[in-house]
Amino acid sequence: MTLKIGVIGTGAIGRDHIRRITSNLSGGRITAVTDVNEAAANAVVEQYGLDAVVYPDDQSLLAEGDIDAVLVTSWGPAHEQSVLAAIEAGKYVFCEKPLATTAEGCRRIMDAEIKHGKRLVQVGFMRRYDSGYVQLKQAIDEHVIGEPLMIRCAHRNPESGPNYTSDMAITDTLIHEIDVLHWLLGDDYKSVQVSYPRKTRHALSHMRDPQVVLLETNGGVLITAEIFVNCRYGYDIQCEVIGEDGIVKLPEPSSISLRKEAMFGTRILMDWKDRFIEAYDREIQDFIDSVGRGELQGPTAWDGYIAAVTADACVKAQESGQREEIELDEKPALYEGQAVGQA
Amino acid sequence: MTLKIGVIGTGAIGRDHIRRITSNLSGGRITAVTDVNEAAANAVVEQYGLDAVVYPDDQSLLAEGDIDAVLVTSWGPAHEQSVLAAIEAGKYVFCEKPLATTAEGCRRIMDAEIKHGKRLVQVGFMRRYDSGYVQLKQAIDEHVIGEPLMIRCAHRNPESGPNYTSDMAITDTLIHEIDVLHWLLGDDYKSVQVSYPRKTRHALSHMRDPQVVLLETNGGVLITAEIFVNCRYGYDIQCEVIGEDGIVKLPEPSSISLRKEAMFGTRILMDWKDRFIEAYDREIQDFIDSVGRGELQGPTAWDGYIAAVTADACVKAQESGQREEIELDEKPALYEGQAVGQA
Amino acid sequence: MTLKIGVIGTGAIGRDHIRRITSNLSGGRITAVTDVNEAAANAVVEQYGLDAVVYPDDQSLLAEGDIDAVLVTSWGPAHEQSVLAAIEAGKYVFCEKPLATTAEGCRRIMDAEIKHGKRLVQVGFMRRYDSGYVQLKQAIDEHVIGEPLMIRCAHRNPESGPNYTSDMAITDTLIHEIDVLHWLLGDDYKSVQVSYPRKTRHALSHMRDPQVVLLETNGGVLITAEIFVNCRYGYDIQCEVIGEDGIVKLPEPSSISLRKEAMFGTRILMDWKDRFIEAYDREIQDFIDSVGRGELQGPTAWDGYIAAVTADACVKAQESGQREEIELDEKPALYEGQAVGQA
Amino acid sequence: MTLKIGVIGTGAIGRDHIRRITSNLSGGRITAVTDVNEAAANAVVEQYGLDAVVYPDDQSLLAEGDIDAVLVTSWGPAHEQSVLAAIEAGKYVFCEKPLATTAEGCRRIMDAEIKHGKRLVQVGFMRRYDSGYVQLKQAIDEHVIGEPLMIRCAHRNPESGPNYTSDMAITDTLIHEIDVLHWLLGDDYKSVQVSYPRKTRHALSHMRDPQVVLLETNGGVLITAEIFVNCRYGYDIQCEVIGEDGIVKLPEPSSISLRKEAMFGTRILMDWKDRFIEAYDREIQDFIDSVGRGELQGPTAWDGYIAAVTADACVKAQESGQREEIELDEKPALYEGQAVGQA
Numbered sequence A, B, C, D: 001m002t003l004k005i006g007v008i009g010t011g012a013i014g015r016d017h018i019r020r021i022t023s024n025l026s027g028g029r030i031t032a033v034t035d036v037n038e039a040a041a042n043a044v045v046e047q048y049g050l051d052a053v054v055y056p057d058d059q060s061l062l063a064e065g066d067i068d069a070v071l072v073t074s075w076g077p078a079h080e081q082s083v084l085a086a087i088e089a090g091k092y093v094f095c096e097k098p099l100a101t102t103a104e105g106c107r108r109i110m111d112a113e114i115k116h117g118k119r120l121v122q123v124g125f126m127r128r129y130d131s132g133y134v135q136l137k138q139a140i141d142e143h144v145i146g147e148p149l150m151i152r153c154a155h156r157n158p159e160s161g162p163n164y165t166s167d168m169a170i171t172d173t174l175i176h177e178i179d180v181l182h183w184l185l186g187d188d189y190k191s192v193q194v195s196y197p198r199k200t201r202h203a204l205s206h207m208r209d210p211q212v213v214l215l216e217t218n219g220g221v222l223i224t225a226e227i228f229v230n231c232r233y234g235y236d237i238q239c240e241v242i243g244e245d246g247i248v249k250l251p252e253p254s255s256i257s258l259r260k261e262a263m264f265g266t267r268i269l270m271d272w273k274d275r276f277i278e279a280y281d282r283e284i285q286d287f288i289d290s291v292g293r294g295e296l297q298g299p300t301a302w303d304g305y306i307a308a309v310t311a312d313a314c315v316k317a318q319e320s321g322q323r324e325e326i327e328l329d330e331k332p333a334l335y336e337g338q339a340v341g342q343a
């Protein structure tokens, strides 16, 4: 059984998912696409030799497309409407982050899904599918290090573009740590505080970089998260969980080592797209397989909501310089107990 | 276009390839299977829910099956006949190692392929698809370390089974190094000598373990290859290329690190099946894609022939204790210049 | 010329310095000792076969001893009086940390030294003599990483004794980071805040463990310092300096590696005394050599004062839960420009 | 008690030992020196401010010097005569390698020492005092890896000088492995074979470089030793012992790590003098302490003899291209059972 998939948004990430479904993964086929730029949608169909219909918008794609599921890979502000429409149409939907740009938007999506009575939404937090994070999760769950007490992590990019602003350090960058750490710990956030170290000379004048975010969870775990988007030397994701009995740490990406010119070294990636390439494959394969089984197990709308609420508090803390509280609604019954996507 | 694939031999490796084609990879579908044990073939069809016909033997599968290509995953002594039959039928064929159990058998396959006029055969040397070896190859080809002078490698297994004999250290174990190093260097072998260190107490009485093989290439590169199949501690593949300007080394498999009980460590794999799992995926995906394009690029019958001739000389050197020469036929024009499979 | 050295305090650290001067180092000889427990002092003379006179107290040792210099290795509250007496006697003095238990005490020592007109005091901050920290300092000073922006460090002990209290996490433990980081950066501290992660079950009930200290320097460098004195797995000192152009990190102590039982690992020290053993040797050798040249270059009374003021603010921050300011007097001219001991 | 030491030979290594005895170590004092170049000897006395008499030759130094022991740090061909003269004079003698340039010369020294009835000679094999090798020895002796089966080692220099010849790869370079591995294993050598990989373009025309030496011990351990004296990238000593239950490996020298410009790396030493600097200190301190106790424990004349016999066979194997036997005399009773210097 091949899953028929519609794609809403054929920008870079949309095209990348089309490529992997078409060339790398098993069990999926692109049958419908749409983009605000219809020429772009047509070009993608041609580029990948798709047997797919191009629709003028998400509404018509959902109403008329020969599809079992959709990927929402448009720009962030459009996500909420497309996801709500997909739920309305009873289609499974994989939505890239953010699920919605506001906590209220995420709330509306949860309400629609709850009303529908079954999970239809998977959110694109791919790190949960990364082999290193999966090993960390397993070690924590097997109590290899006892109870986790602290996490030290860093999210570094060589360079941020001209449109990158200080709050995007939260909403575009830290958002991945917000999700993956809450999943690792099976715990949610209680408060946040942001500190600004000395600014690097490599950052543009309008922004703060680096930033250090202190997140506290309900269980008392203290997370020190560094965001540094002009670190120059590479794309580098660090994560170390310090427990009562030991410490586990995310591996460096696999690289040959070189002895040359008085140095012993391994390469550091420069491009973020190379870092989680296998996690993206597994994420989408899992979506296809889960839809095939009729039961999603990836990150939920509730996870998208947690990310939104937490990110809002982080941005508030960026501005206030104070510790800010993070308050979540009660967790709806629909979101209890899933395997991969849920604490 | 989905490639229709027949599988000849539904033992462990056959089932594993069926699983990956069915669940992980893109563009292939199992339409025909056969096994000397027909009940096993039927069981596989059921287990994976295949829409495939079970044939009584390779001949009937090739004659009547709705197939574009076959995988030969039977036991070694049966490979040659199936591959020859596939060529005769004009089908693309992926054959697990060994291509044939004798150099003459490989020669016969090459002759059939040359007569057919086009490459139809890919041999299952999956290490060429491993990310670490690919990085090594790239570094060598980019002259990062100047001309290679020496290679130090090791092939270690925790334990060998009761049927494992000393010559299998060559034909089952070192065979992978024989292929991948000749590919890495773009060079063939000139001579070989085997030495026996003190024997481990963990080896059964009928066999020598470990063994050290010294291979010299035509270009003068000296390879020191350790084979140690009862090393206890893990499945461990080491490879280091020492060049005029530096040294490159294969990475350890990616693993989280742990600080606990006065030790800082990472896990070592125990099961060989975990080591090259992604290389197997890429190998078969490449076969599917290459057949789709009508042009194979993986390891060739010539590579299978080189492995057979070199392994024969190694076994002779095991017995003689002397340096033995390795003499290859001239390379047929059909095997010049391919990308992945050929030096 | 052999330096004649008196030792005030023959407890563990005093005996250790006597041992190294007697057996490992060049140019020093113990000629006088005293301890509040005179029997202990006599036992030490016998144990090491010293040709040394035992005095009833520091005053008489300083007045009558045949000495060029003294080591103050008594318990902390006694340091100030002995150091002041040594300055009064015009003797060089190496004082273990703390220089004095209060900032005022350190101030008095500086005043006495300034009045004397020349540096006589070296404070026992041995990490500045550790090869790893020296390499970090050199890399920073050579602008290998551009301007430092952040430091992440950790000070972990397997276990704290029953008398260890939460404030000792600052005054006994973090004190070493306080000194060595201000030296590394050539910068002093502006403010501090302390956070308490979830407490480990391995800590005694009266104390907080671990603790996370955020220190900000005048230059804007943000230091995240973890103190974890019941971490179980080892004595582990981590320090990573994050700069505009790259990151430098303290090495792990040198250890053979082991592949065994599915793990690849190196040993972690359990005993803090093994970690800086060579740094202690170099520290005392430097004191001996510096006194021989008549010009001290190690950590100064001003460094002792900075440590005291900073530690006071850290303890205040432990109690208040707020960011506390750190305010230093103006730096006296006597303490400008030394090489090893001074930023 | 300060040991009075005479130094025979004030070239680079002689001056270096004078420096360490004078500035770093405890318990020794240089009271007499001689050199074939008397002006050089006088210059050394002045440079280090020694209170030492300059003698015209080793005979007069030994006859008239106020000395307890001598260091023989002249050029190799002069060692035998000086050591024999020291034994004749009943003085302890530390002799840099080689003990003598021939096995017969070593034999004569052993005979003289045996006639004297007590060990007087320590040979300068400093690697036994290196912390990494000491850890390896301890792990082997504690059966951490079971019985050793193989050793893989490498001795690499960035560049060899114009006077370096192929046989010096054995007599000057491999000689250190010959000693330290026989000590590690508590085993002697049975046979040797030398292979020549492709020659690096960086080696001068008159020499072979790299070389691979296969040594077999009486206990059956197979040692693969690479000598590569124009490897360009650094001074690099590798040693890995492969046992029945696991593998132990010498650590890399401790170095800070750096993340910069897409590389994660540590420094590799370029200068051999930096690699074993602490081992040299411990070696000479042990000689001083052992003489003080009246009982040497470092490498013996027998060790010097083993190195000479083994090196002779290696040079013969370089020339013959064949496996050459290594035959030792029976071990004299005098050399049984010492701690550091003896297997």
Ligand SMILES: [Mg+2]
Pocket: A096, A097, A124, A125, A126
């Ligand atoms: Mg995603």
Ligand SMILES: [Mg+2]
Pocket: B096, B097, B124, B125, B126
């Ligand atoms: Mg294969």
Ligand SMILES: [Mg+2]
Pocket: C096, C097, C124, C125, C126
């Ligand atoms: Mg100290």
Ligand SMILES: [Mg+2]
Pocket: D096, D097, D124, D125, D126
């Ligand atoms: Mg030496």
